[in-house]
Amino acid sequence: MTAANPEADAGEDSGAGGGDAPPDGWARAMRALAVLAVDPGGLGGLTLRARAGPVRHAFDAACAMLPLDLPRHRIGPATPEDRLCGGIDVLASLGAGRMVRVAGLAARPAMLVLVMAERTDPRLAATLAGILDRRHGHCLILQDEGATPDEVPPAALRDRLAFAVDLDDVRHARTATDLPDAAMIGAARQRLAAITGGPEDAATLVMVAASLGIESLRAPLLALRVARALAALSGRGAVAQPDLREAAELVLAPRATRLPQPRPDDHAPPPPEPAEGDLQDNSDSAGATPPHEMIVEAVAASLPPHLLARLASDAGATGAACRGSGAGARVRGNRRGRPLPARPGRPDGRARIDLIATLRAAAPFQRLRRADCPGTAAGRVIVTPSDLRLCRHEDRSDRLLIFCVDASGSAAMARMAEAKGAVELFLADAYAQRDHVALLAFRGTRAEMLLAPTRALVMAKRRLAALPGGGGTPLAAGLVAAHGLGLAARRQGFAPALILLTDGRGNVGLDERPGREAAADDARRVAAMLRGARLPCIVLDSAPRPGAEASVLAGWLGARHLALPRADARAMRDAAAAALAG
Structure with a gap:
C-alpha cells in the first residue's frame, strides 16, 4: 500500500514522532489514517481541512486504500435525517396501502464522508453526534472546505472525532x-483488544490536556485510545511513553487553546524542608521531570502554525451565531415563524406535512378514486403522493448594526461620544428587536474594531468607556473593515446594516499615504464593493457645517444621507432606526 511520489522530498519524515523535527501536515494526515484503520469505530473519525484540489484528491485516494471493511457513503450538509436513520417511506406507503419502512445509511457500520462540513445543518449535526455516541462502529470524515477561519464544522462533531488534519x-x-x-493493520487489530492503558497513562493525558487549555474530557479519552492503537501498530503489548507522546501530538495539539505555561526556572526558591515525621525519601526524584511535562514540551514544539489564532476566531464566530426571529431579512423555513400557505412536495425528514392542506387537496377526487378502488372501506380517505402538502413558515434573521465612526480630526471626541451614546441606546432595545451591535473606528492610517458584535450592554459600556480619537481620516480603510465584517456576519445568518458616521472628507488612502485625491479614489472603489454586496447603509453627517463630501459618499454607496450637525445620541438613534425601517 505504498505509492511514492517521485517529486516528494527524499528526506521527508513521515512519522508523527520519529524525528527531532516536527512532521508536516501531510505526514500527520498519513499517520492519523494509519491509526484510524486500526480502530475506526473507537476513534470516531477525522476532520480534514482542505479546499478542493490535488492535495485533497490525494488524501481521498489514500483514504480509499485503507482496509477498513466498511461501506463508504458520501453525504451533504443538508442530508435529511431519514436517509441516515431510515424510517417510514411516506410515498411508498401511500402507494402500497400499508406501512413501508426503509433502512438508512447508518443502519450498519459505515464510513460516512460529509462534504462541505462547514455548512452542516444543526439537525444533521445532532443526528451524526447521536450515531457516533451509540458506538456501533461508524467512522465519520468531515471535509472542511471553509475559506475563512470562522467557517468550521460544528464543534459537537469535531469534539467526537480523534483527529484534525x-x-x-x-x-x-x-x-x-x-x-x-x-x-x-490486521495484526494490529488483533493485538488491540489485549492492550490496555493504565490509570497513570490516563492521568498523564488529562494533565497534558489541562496544560493546553482543553476543557473537553473526550480529548484525553480519545488520546488514550490512540495510544493503544499506536502500541498495537508498533507490536508492543502495552502502552509506552512514545505512544503517549505521539497520541498527544496527534489528538491534543490541534485542540490546544493556549500555549502551555513555562516550567519554573532554576532561580526559583527551593521547596520547604520536609517535616521530621515524613518517612518518604524524595531525594532521587527531586530533579526528575514529570512525564506529563515532557509530553507537554513535545506537543508545544509540534503545534501547527497559526493554530491558536484560528481557534480564537472559531470561538468568536461560535458565540455570535444567529438564531432568527429578529428584525432582519425574511427567511423561509418549515419549523418556526409566521405560517405561509402550504406547498406540494416530497417529505424528506425536515419538512412537516400539513395534514389539513393535504386532506383539502385530496377531498375533490374521492368519488373518482373510490370508483377505481371498489373495495375501499366506507369513510376512508384515499390520499395519493400528489396530495401531500408541506408546511412553510417565514422567519426573520437577527440584525447586526455596524457603526463605522470617523474618529479623526478635532471633532473626533464629539463624534465618538455621540456614537457611544447611540450604541448604548440600540443595545438597550437589543433584546426586544434581537439586534446585535458592532463598532468600528477609523483614524490615523487604519481602522480597528472597538466592539465585536454583541447584545451585552454591560460589556459594551465597559469597552466604550475610553475611545481613541485624532489623526488622519482613512475613510477607505473604514469601509474595507465594514465590508469584511458585513460579509462575515451574513455568512453566519445575520442581516447586517451599516451606519456610517463621517463627514466624508478622507485624506489617507489604503496604502497609508496622505492625499485627498488618492483617498477619494480608494473610497469610491471600496464603496462600489459595498454597494455590490447589497449591504444596507446610511450615512450620518454630523459635521458642524455639512458639505457635499458626505452626500457624494452616500451616492457611491447607494445609501441614504442624513445631515445631523447638532444631533445628540438619541436623535442619532431615532434617525438611524427610521432610515433602516424605511
Whole structure:
C-alpha cells in the first residue's frame, strides 16, 4: 500500500514522532489514517481541512486504500435525517396501502464522508453526534472546505472525532502516500483488544490536556485510545511513553487553546524542608521531570502554525451565531415563524406535512378514486403522493448594526461620544428587536474594531468607556473593515446594516499615504464593493457645517444621507432606526 511520489522530498519524515523535527501536515494526515484503520469505530473519525484540489484528491485516494471493511457513503450538509436513520417511506406507503419502512445509511457500520462540513445543518449535526455516541462502529470524515477561519464544522462533531488534519499549506509535491499494508493493520487489530492503558497513562493525558487549555474530557479519552492503537501498530503489548507522546501530538495539539505555561526556572526558591515525621525519601526524584511535562514540551514544539489564532476566531464566530426571529431579512423555513400557505412536495425528514392542506387537496377526487378502488372501506380517505402538502413558515434573521465612526480630526471626541451614546441606546432595545451591535473606528492610517458584535450592554459600556480619537481620516480603510465584517456576519445568518458616521472628507488612502485625491479614489472603489454586496447603509453627517463630501459618499454607496450637525445620541438613534425601517 505504498505509492511514492517521485517529486516528494527524499528526506521527508513521515512519522508523527520519529524525528527531532516536527512532521508536516501531510505526514500527520498519513499517520492519523494509519491509526484510524486500526480502530475506526473507537476513534470516531477525522476532520480534514482542505479546499478542493490535488492535495485533497490525494488524501481521498489514500483514504480509499485503507482496509477498513466498511461501506463508504458520501453525504451533504443538508442530508435529511431519514436517509441516515431510515424510517417510514411516506410515498411508498401511500402507494402500497400499508406501512413501508426503509433502512438508512447508518443502519450498519459505515464510513460516512460529509462534504462541505462547514455548512452542516444543526439537525444533521445532532443526528451524526447521536450515531457516533451509540458506538456501533461508524467512522465519520468531515471535509472542511471553509475559506475563512470562522467557517468550521460544528464543534459537537469535531469534539467526537480523534483527529484534525489541516492540509491548506501542503504542496502537492509532498503528498507521498505511505500507509501500512493490510497484513500489518490486521495484526494490529488483533493485538488491540489485549492492550490496555493504565490509570497513570490516563492521568498523564488529562494533565497534558489541562496544560493546553482543553476543557473537553473526550480529548484525553480519545488520546488514550490512540495510544493503544499506536502500541498495537508498533507490536508492543502495552502502552509506552512514545505512544503517549505521539497520541498527544496527534489528538491534543490541534485542540490546544493556549500555549502551555513555562516550567519554573532554576532561580526559583527551593521547596520547604520536609517535616521530621515524613518517612518518604524524595531525594532521587527531586530533579526528575514529570512525564506529563515532557509530553507537554513535545506537543508545544509540534503545534501547527497559526493554530491558536484560528481557534480564537472559531470561538468568536461560535458565540455570535444567529438564531432568527429578529428584525432582519425574511427567511423561509418549515419549523418556526409566521405560517405561509402550504406547498406540494416530497417529505424528506425536515419538512412537516400539513395534514389539513393535504386532506383539502385530496377531498375533490374521492368519488373518482373510490370508483377505481371498489373495495375501499366506507369513510376512508384515499390520499395519493400528489396530495401531500408541506408546511412553510417565514422567519426573520437577527440584525447586526455596524457603526463605522470617523474618529479623526478635532471633532473626533464629539463624534465618538455621540456614537457611544447611540450604541448604548440600540443595545438597550437589543433584546426586544434581537439586534446585535458592532463598532468600528477609523483614524490615523487604519481602522480597528472597538466592539465585536454583541447584545451585552454591560460589556459594551465597559469597552466604550475610553475611545481613541485624532489623526488622519482613512475613510477607505473604514469601509474595507465594514465590508469584511458585513460579509462575515451574513455568512453566519445575520442581516447586517451599516451606519456610517463621517463627514466624508478622507485624506489617507489604503496604502497609508496622505492625499485627498488618492483617498477619494480608494473610497469610491471600496464603496462600489459595498454597494455590490447589497449591504444596507446610511450615512450620518454630523459635521458642524455639512458639505457635499458626505452626500457624494452616500451616492457611491447607494445609501441614504442624513445631515445631523447638532444631533445628540438619541436623535442619532431615532434617525438611524427610521432610515433602516424605511
